[in-house]
Amino acid sequence: MAGPEWESLEQCLEKHLPPADLREVKRILYGKETRKLELPGRAFEAASKGDFELQGYAFEAAEEQLRAPRTVRVGLVQNRTPLPADAPVAKQVTALHRRIEAIVEVAAVCGVNVICFQEAWTMPFAFCTRERLPWTEFAESAEDGPTTRFCQKLAKKHDVVVVSPILERDREHGDALWNTAVVISNSGAVLGKTRKNHIPRVGDFNESTYYMEGNLGHPVFQTQFGRIAVNICYGRHHPLNWLMYSINGAEIIFNPSATIGALSECLWPVEARNAAIANHCFTCAINRVGEELFPNEFTSGDGKKAHRDFGYFYGSSYVAAPDGSRTPGLSRNRDGLLVAELDLNLCRQVNDIWNFKERLQEAPSRAEGRVSSSRSWCAREEPLGQMMPRQQTLINSPLV
């Protein structure tokens, strides 16, 4: 295994394949080519100065007679933790706030409307240690913790919807911890939150030591720029999980993650992309980069000696579209911002062609009595004009 120094699949293919072959390889691997997005020069300059990668692509849809294009620019942020894991908690959080602030500045210059950070972005991914302190000190209130307040400011300043995945401390309910994403409207208001539905118990991912499966179902958030959902990390392995967000109306599903080379790299290009295809929606897969070293050694249940690191997070964040196309991935080892312009009209257009969910969409009316939870999940600030009524939850959330 080449390890984290190997930059990216795309860079390797670009370097070695003759143009005609490269075109064909890309067509088979990535589908219809995504147009490169023209981004302002000063954005590239700022990214270069800030030492992070910037890439931009556009997914296009056919012109329609009765609907204008519904273009939205999403921003996916991947980054390493700037300070070592044994630095004081408050300093680590502040350093991450500063790092993200700089990247969001560039995203704003690129016209990003909705930005999503990586899973548990305010902390090192310390769940491998099974230690409590200091790691649980990174937990914050989703509603009014310092990170949420920080994101509210960003949202208002840049007119951008912010998806902020954090370790949540629910003070109202026994100080429980959750793996949560807070969704903040471009107005600055907290639209709501969603919790990770599937908790790994694999290798160094000892997360159920800290928090359990989410209890908020599969909420979808109506924003000014489209209906979004957040399928946190391990949820990407579960087709039913993606399906439920989609049935509840999501047009874009973010998948903020933290996953490592040895465990999942060959699954990474497959799962979020399959979800975009199967559900006729856009999916945004985000993974952190870098290696994180912890003060005390731990074992991984794999017969190997105790160690202090997790392996490397391989980045490679990408956006997949309902027509099976996808962007190249960001680097495997550098901080980065991926800007993708999506025409959300593509979702219905592909749905009208393939119609993979047709009979599921009919289901709620046919399934009365079998529906175990009829909560209709769509958080929003204002009454919706063109909003479709939400489908009922077909399968109760503990199963999905």
Added chain:
Amino acid sequence: MAGPEWESLEQCLEKHLPPADLREVKRILYGKETRKLELPGRAFEAASKGDFELQGYAFEAAEEQLRAPRTVRVGLVQNRTPLPADAPVAKQVTALHRRIEAIVEVAAVCGVNVICFQEAWTMPFAFCTRERLPWTEFAESAEDGPTTRFCQKLAKKHDVVVVSPILERDREHGDALWNTAVVISNSGAVLGKTRKNHIPRVGDFNESTYYMEGNLGHPVFQTQFGRIAVNICYGRHHPLNWLMYSINGAEIIFNPSATIGALSECLWPVEARNAAIANHCFTCAINRVGEELFPNEFTSGDGKKAHRDFGYFYGSSYVAAPDGSRTPGLSRNRDGLLVAELDLNLCRQVNDIWNFKERLQEAPSRAEGRVSSSRSWCAREEPLGQMMPRQQTLINSPLV
């Protein structure tokens, strides 16, 4: 688009990438490397003489203390129709029988235990025409039609389980047509049949003009070599469909298909592979090759002029494993036989590590009253020793 003359993704990468880069590209694209299977020289000679490709790979599992390896060799056959579509029906069928007979001979030399042919293998894929005659004349009884009898002979002669996807004529029920796979035991007995659950209404795939969604649920067949299911063609786009075969106990799910370059080539490497990952089982994706020219022109609902061909079927058949690894694909344009040795112990081993379906497996006992069909589907000849009881069907089949 390069078209059908472009041999394969793998061949292109092998040709142009330096060894170290090739290894890394393969690791990211295909996961853990599959070992090349040593097949007899005379098999390669016969394949070369018969002008079809032969490739062999092995998927390995860890050694266990209480279970011996459960290795099974599967054979995937992709082929073009040897005679033009306007040749007499009986001659076309006979030519296909001869072609397949020759390939199965080689499969037997390679020690194949379970072989699967492509969708509707005894005919050109004529559903684009929307004409009845002569195409409906290709339909046969699943239980005792000439093709089933032919396969029974092959099965007995070579001690091989045969999965034979045909256009079925159900004489017992109003002469209805179905898109069916007949499963024939290595003893020569018909184990049962399964019907395509999702019928495309896309482009030239006008199949509901001929037959509708299957009414047999998601049967799993216990064979001497493991529990198998058949998810025919369009069913691969539906994660719930794969899931139901898996929940009903399938360890290997075959996906005999007929699909073309312009429509689905970038989805092909994603969907069956995602199903293997999500369901901790092996999946075998099979697509035909070649171009088929029909006597009368037809339109495709895409604004283009009437034409007489379908585009090219791009082959690229492959096997995917529960650990996310996969074999290279067969050629995009040649007839071929892919032999894969699977250690079925890998399914439970990966399940024990990742456990993606854990809570679904608990579901039947928790879901009593919500289960709409409790038919337990597993066709078999003899009482089972180590067979687990089948799970109930969680979701009624019309929805899935």
